[in-house]
Amino acid sequence: MSNIEQLPVKGTSERPAPRRIMRPCEWGLLSTVRDLETQMGTVEAYNRLCDAAQRLKAKIDAGEAEAQHKMWATDPNFIYPAGDR
Template identity: 70%
Template sequence: MSDIRQLPAPLETSRPAPKRIVRPCEWQLVSAVQALETQMGSVEAYNRLCDAARNLKQKIDAGQGHAQHAMWATDPKWIYPAGGE
């Protein structure tokens, strides 16, 4: 009863990592950034994006941020289904 041995097990997963989920708003953001850069140039587009990021951070820090819409929320059970592939 004292002869305990560890069973051999693979150290890495056999499943590939899930692909990154791309939502429609991300394509709109890419398009908006491209249009911003085309119309204002790269430097001014960068400055405007930094201003927008600063404003969003201030909103979050003030406790006025909100969670994503439930329709676009990611369900880990869908990404990592139980029982394999």
């Protein structure tokens, strides 16, 4: 009973890594950033994004952060229904 051996394990995977999950709001964000840069230029778009990030950080630091919606939290099967992967 004291002779314990580890079974051989293949430490690599044959399948490709899954694609990054893109939620619907991210497409809107990408479009908004593109429109912002088109209308204001790259530098001013960057400045506006930094201002927005600063406001979000202040909200987090004040303890007023919001949790993500449960529908998008951890269930990739909802985000990528069967057959869409």
